[in-house]
Structure formats: structure tokens, C-alpha cells
Amino acid sequence: MKRGKGMKFVGDSRVTADKQKFIPKDYSEYPGRTEAFWPNYLLKEWLVGAVFLVGFLCLTIAHPAPLEKMADPTDTSYLPLPDWYFLFLYQLLKYKFASAQFFVLGAIVIPGLAFGALFLAPFLDKGKERRPHKRPIATGLMLLSFAAVFWLTYEAAAHVDWEEKAENNKPELPEDQPSVEIDESAPGYALYEENSCINCHGGDLAGGGAAPGLIGIEHSVDEIKDIAVNGVGSMPADQFQGTEEELQQLAEFIVSVNEEASAEE
Numbered sequence: 001m002k003r004g005k006g007m008k009f010v011g012d013s014r015v016t017a018d019k020q021k022f023i024p025k026d027y028s029e030y031p032g033r034t035e036a037f038w039p040n041y042l043l044k045e046w047l048v049g050a051v052f053l054v055g056f057l058c059l060t061i062a063h064p065a066p067l068e069k070m071a072d073p074t075d076t077s078y079l080p081l082p083d084w085y086f087l088f089l090y091q092l093l094k095y096k097f098a099s100a101q102f103f104v105l106g107a108i109v110i111p112g113l114a115f116g117a118l119f120l121a122p123f124l125d126k127g128k129e130r131r132p133h134k135r136p137i138a139t140g141l142m143l144l145s146f147a148a149v150f151w152l153t154y155e156a157a158a159h160v161d162w163e164e165k166a167e168n169n170k171p172e173l174p175e176d177q178p179s180v181e182i183d184e185s186a187p188g189y190a191l192y193e194e195n196s197c198i199n200c201h202g203g204d205l206a207g208g209g210a211a212p213g214l215i216g217i218e219h220s221v222d223e224i225k226d227i228a229v230n231g232v233g234s235m236p237a238d239q240f241q242g243t244e245e246e247l248q249q250l251a252e253f254i255v256s257v258n259e260e261a262s263a264e265e
Contacts, residue, residue, distance in 0.1 A: 066166060079160075081156075081157075081160065084153070084157075087152070087153045087156040087157055088148075088149045088152035088153045088156065089107075089111060089152075090156050091152040091153070091155050091156035092106050092110065092111075092152060093106045093107065094156075098110065114145070117141075118145075121138065121141075125137075125138045180204075180205075180215060180257055180260055180261045181260075182203070182204055182205065182257065186253055187249055187253075188249045188250050188252060188253020188254070188256075189253060191242065191246050191249055191250045191253070192205075192250060192253065192254075194242075195228075195239065195240050195241060195242065195250070196239070197239075197250075200235075201213065201214050205254070205257055211234075211235065214254055214257070214258075215257060215258060215261050216258065216261065217254075217258060218258075219255075220255070221248070221251040221252055221255050222251075224250075224251040224254055224255065225247050225248070225251045228240040228247060228250065228251070229247070
């Protein structure tokens, strides 16, 4: 076939005749009202984020997270608190309408509705106005939410004596205490458990917030027997419920643990 005969050229609409490079829109006709997302707007966001991050790091260095003593599941007097950003939810669960039989309402329904509304806010509020006084509903809900979270957080933390809490919960490293291996198969330890001594003095006899430790004491067998029957300090009387022989076994067990601790020091 000769050139130009029997051949037709068909234009393709997918290819533009005059292909031009991408040229960003000129925003000069809207002075002070808008700007290019990249790099103007995004650069500002990054700068603000960097300043906040540096400030947050300085705050963590100046005021590190406080350490408390080792967790003791037998300490019934210790009042655990959540992190500060969950205090408002912690306080919410104290109210009658959000606790007990209404626990699901306070733990799931109310927080779910609040965070769901926050998630849907951009889709519901589609107004073009950016000034707060021109958006009364959105602004009012935002201020109400902020006030509620602030008040609940304040109420949750107002009753806590932070200095006393820090004093009573100073960290105690294991190296500072005598290392004693408790023989849990001993008959005296079984009596220790049966008479609920373990609930206050702990499984390792190290004590807790409810009662002092039983390691490092200098009481004799007879003195321990007297304390178990008649009580001492905040410990009420008649805590031991058993025979005289079992009481002797319990007291001898506690003394033997202290003798072992003294030998290892």
C-alpha cells in the first residue's frame, strides 16, 4: 500500500491538542481570604505542631511522671485514678444515672453519643462561615462540651490530696527490702491465709496500705499471739479464729520468716 492511499487519520479526543503544564490557581483576586494549601497552609500547620511538640517535651522533662510503690492487689485502701485525660469519664461513672444498673449508659451510651457527635460535626455543619458568632449552634455545643469536660475533670481531682498521696505511695524498690522466700506449703502459711491475714498484710508479708508489713518486726511468739487475739492500733481484736495450737503455729511461722530475713541482711 502506498503512502496516503487507503489510510485515514482519526483524532483521539482523549489527547488534548495543546497540552499545558499544571498551573496553580491564582489566589490574588481573594486577598486575605484564602491561600494555597501547599506549601503555605501546610507549612503553618507544621510549625504550630513543632512548637507544641517541643513545649510538650520540655514539660515532660521538667515534670516527669510520678512513680508510686509496687502494685499490691491486697491493698484495699489504695484509690487508683485514671490518667488525667480520662478523669471526666471516671467522674461521670460516679453519678447515679451513670452507675450501678445504669453502668452501660454511663460507660458506653453517653460517651458514644458525645464522641459520635464530634465525629459527625464536620458533616453536619457545612456552613461557609468561619467566625464563631456566625455559627451559634456549633459554637454553643463546643463551649458546652468543653465546660462539661473541664468541670468533670475538676470534680474528679478536687478531693484528692496529692501531697499525701505521693507521701503514702513512694516507690519502694525491691532491693531496699529483705529478700525472703516465703514457704507457702508451711502449715503456718495455710493458717495465715485461712484467717484472712493475707488480705491486709499481703502474700509476701510485706504489708500494704491497709496494714504494715510483718517482715522486720521484733515481736516474740507470745507478743504476736497477743496481737492476733487482742489487736493493736487500727487492727481490731478477734481477728484470729482458731485453736490455741493453730495460733502457736501461726506466730512461730511469722517469727521464723523474720529470723530468715535477719540472717540474709
